[in-house]
Amino acid sequence: MSRTLKIILAINLAMLTALVFIYPHLMVGPGKLIPGHRALEADCFACHVAFTGASSATCVSCHKPADIGRLTTKGLALAKPATSAAFHQQLTSQDCVACHSDHAGVKRFAQAGRFNHSLLKKEAREACQACHKSPTDALHQQVTGNCLQCHSQDKWTPATFDHNQYFALDKDHNVRCVTCHVRNDYKAYTCYGCHEHTVVNIRRKHVEEGISKFDNCVECHRSANEHEIKGGKEQRRSKKNGQDD
Amino acid sequence: MKSSLWRSHVLPFSLLLGVLAAATLSGSYLLHRLNLVWVGRYMGIPGTLLIIGSMYYSLRKRKLVSSGNPKTLLTLHEFSAWLGSLMVLIHAGVHFNAILPWLATVAMSVNVVSGMVGKLLLGRAREHMQGERSHFALRGLSKPEIEQAMFWDAVTVDAMAQWRKVHIPIFVVFAALALGHIVSVFLFWGWV
Numbered sequence A: 001m002s003r004t005l006k007i008i009l010a011i012n013l014a015m016l017t018a019l020v021f022i023y024p025h026l027m028v029g030p031g032k033l034i035p036g037h038r039a040l041e042a043d044c045f046a047c048h049v050a051f052t053g054a055s056s057a058t059c060v061s062c063h064k065p066a067d068i069g070r071l072t073t074k075g076l077a078l079a080k081p082a083t084s085a086a087f088h089q090q091l092t093s094q095d096c097v098a099c100h101s102d103h104a105g106v107k108r109f110a111q112a113g114r115f116n117h118s119l120l121k122k123e124a125r126e127a128c129q130a131c132h133k134s135p136t137d138a139l140h141q142q143v144t145g146n147c148l149q150c151h152s153q154d155k156w157t158p159a160t161f162d163h164n165q166y167f168a169l170d171k172d173h174n175v176r177c178v179t180c181h182v183r184n185d186y187k188a189y190t191c192y193g194c195h196e197h198t199v200v201n202i203r204r205k206h207v208e209e210g211i212s213k214f215d216n217c218v219e220c221h222r223s224a225n226e227h228e229i230k231g232g233k234e235q236r237r238s239k240k241n242g243q244d245d
Numbered sequence B: 001m002k003s004s005l006w007r008s009h010v011l012p013f014s015l016l017l018g019v020l021a022a023a024t025l026s027g028s029y030l031l032h033r034l035n036l037v038w039v040g041r042y043m044g045i046p047g048t049l050l051i052i053g054s055m056y057y058s059l060r061k062r063k064l065v066s067s068g069n070p071k072t073l074l075t076l077h078e079f080s081a082w083l084g085s086l087m088v089l090i091h092a093g094v095h096f097n098a099i100l101p102w103l104a105t106v107a108m109s110v111n112v113v114s115g116m117v118g119k120l121l122l123g124r125a126r127e128h129m130q131g132e133r134s135h136f137a138l139r140g141l142s143k144p145e146i147e148q149a150m151f152w153d154a155v156t157v158d159a160m161a162q163w164r165k166v167h168i169p170i171f172v173v174f175a176a177l178a179l180g181h182i183v184s185v186f187l188f189w190g191w192v
Helices: A003-022 A035-040 A056-062 A122-126 A199-208 A232-244 B005-033 B037-061 B070-092 B099-138 B143-149 B151-165 B167-188
Strands: none
Touching (some): A003 B167, B005 B070, B005 B099, B037 B070, B099 B167, B143 B151
């Protein structure tokens, strides 16, 4: 490498180094800061601690956890809160960067709307409707609470619950949830909530077959199809024989 | 039929470079599609280590180290520098944020091209030129006629030779910029 080339290289690199210190937000910052922090753009160490990244302690020195979602950093009431309910007070620890990124370049690829619910205290974690609105479709409007029976906290869809595993809802059973699940208690059900099935006619039909134990219908009937009885005739026969003993 | 230098050497070289570009774009696309952007973020580390490892050949070539078969080391140099560059390009992920890492990426890309031109093409091109020269001489062409017939091939080889001259200086630029990027990441990123 010639001496002239070496000098040109050294000058260029010195200029680049100077530019890094004069314009750090352009040279090394991963994109523009959010509007609220724009004033800090050229002062990286306002938020960052050398070698350990953005410090949550610095965040909470302005953003008091008790006020987040309720008041601004100046103590004024929030006109348009970003979430329907304040929940930062319910976090198990103050790890701001676990969810927040202030630089556009990082923010762009953060998974929007993803929130790790394990960061919430147990009681807040189970009170889904404190933050989330219930869907307005006919099915969910009948349901109050108990979201976790069908949905996980990682994803809303797919719902983890498959009704067909317990009982197939055919055209004759396409009814309101409360018809079978009284008081929206999905741990219990009754088959006597409609006019078709009554204790009397069900007892008569089962006694005719020699079956006296028929209090838990879905133990044998997983659909309305009479030919799809779980265990079939043999199981019924053994049940019958067992009772005879 | 006389095959031009462009078709027999420059075009395959361009295709090889195209494979690097295509692998970068498809790798980056897949990481974004599969929500694995964080993987790309860390690919800069093995990529940089591969590039640093590839420098052993340069040390061997300048006799700063004495162990290792130069031919094998050259093959390793080409392979690890290519793969390391691919990883760094995927790491860059077509995200235009800070200027410094992008200057480093551009310097690295120029370095890759100059390295490929210098080693991969130049040798083969010179062999091709020599063959063509002999071929024309056998057909009884005079020296000026041969020079005239091979004018564009000679221009192409001269251009490639210029590329090779920038390999070391641009590597110095790349190393300085990459170092600046790495230091800034260590300084501002939350590693713990």
